[in-house]
Amino acid sequence: MADDEGKSVTGTGGTNRWKRFWERGGWWRALILVVGYFVLYQGAGLALAPIAPSIDDTESAGYVLFFVALPIFIGGVILVLFALSVGWLRELFGPQPIRGRGWMWIAVAVVLLFNVLRFATVDYAELDFGYVAAWLLAGLCIGFAEEVLTRGYVVNLMRKAGHPEIAVALVSAALFSVLHASNLLTGQSLFATLLQLLYTFAFGICMYLTLRVTGNLIWPILLHASTDPSIFLQGTHHVDGPLATIAGFGNIPVILVGLLAIIFIRGRVTTDTDAATVVGGPTPAYDR
Template identity: 40%
Template sequence: MTDTVPVSQEQRGLRGFMNRGGFWRFLAFLVVYLVIYLGSGFVIGHLGGHYVDDDLLSSLGSVFLQVTASLIIGAVVLAAFSAYLGWNRELYGRQPIYRSKWMWIAPVIVATPIVLRVLGIDWGLHQADVVAMLLATGLLIGFVEELTYRGFAVKMLRDGGHGELVVAAVTSLAFALSHSMNLLGGQSITVVGPTILYTFSFGVLMYLTMRVTGFLLGAMVMHGLTDPTTMLATGGVDEVAADASSGGLLQAAGLFTMLLIISGYVLVLFIRGRVKDQRPS
């Protein structure tokens, strides 16, 4: 007579699918999430009227409808899903792997252009409510994108048994390629191409920031400060550097961004380690 081993709730259905981790399961999760996120943006775009076509920094409504609204939907979906899966402790808790001192290079490299932009931005150029909304939206970007790519993605690849070099490279590549969706929004390949190169490197630095600070929150904060200061400096979303008419500090931030891009591609080669297999038996 053969005994039947009961299957726990964590091993069945959607929870079981997600808990087994691995690249293909992460890819399936990412596709579904992006459909929801981009779909919500499409609907908002059709309901937003002239705000969707206006300059991003021209009004509170432009910032909210062009960027913030779809991020709120994405944040709610991701937060609810992580709670449903019971992953909050793993996603937001201390990283289950050692950190090396050299990894502090990453947050320093990311923080430098942020500081230069904060000092160089003309804070009186835009309405105070627009600036406040943009700063709040930046933190929301940090939460949503880091939870997706350094949260869900990293956990699922680790659960699939991959080493940290693969985890960092694949999650950063997925993060970078997701920005190719900007082509659907009308951005030219001359903008999207450099953005993809930049975001891969930035993804690596965010992974290292998470590793060295020990928590996903570290990457969320750094990411959340990068995007709004970049938008205020360049006047748009996913613009890599300020133009030639910008002040000296903003020009320096743009030059340092070039160093940021190079550093990510170099530092990823030094990533080592492997988290103990956490897949359910």
């Protein structure tokens, strides 16, 4: 495969210990950040628990807003505050230092296709407009928080440590997947959770590919934002028919594409330390 073009990312800089600590990057710093986010996110959910008795209709807009959207919205705010504290906000949402190959559009197409199919086969006549709107808002909150955390921070931390892109993709997808193991705490069966972990890992690879091929974090955020609402709405309220049946099997192609894509992921983003050894400036990202 031909070389991917890229540019260097900031190495160990910063004006204080906090910034310098995170600028060094690495998988274990990514793990610390994900665990910290998980604790704060779960804490936000527990803080809202006293409201539960007053909102017992799981198919009401209020329930979705308070117990799905609001906790992860708080998580998103925490992530933005963290970005401001280390000065990464522009870095996260700026152009990617390494771009993808044309084949990576397959991941975007597969996820988008089945999201559209699911939305197209939702039985909107059975649903309240407010409930649908609440799920769309919740999806945006989920897409923002989970993508900023895993395809934003984790990817950035891995690249700052100089890891090749295959490691970047695997670690970001793995940490994204592990976050969903928390569903065991809500009573979900072990078998269902294991299947979900497989799906979310493959989906995480697809979101990484989306980040690479589009060159900006906003696109995996939006693609992810359309995924969760389509799954929940179509899964509980759909119009019976061939399209609904096809849409119901959408997780399988995502898993296949995500797992197969791992074989072809190449590239590496150089750090400023690496670039300093090269005459003429930073070296580009390259296939390995």
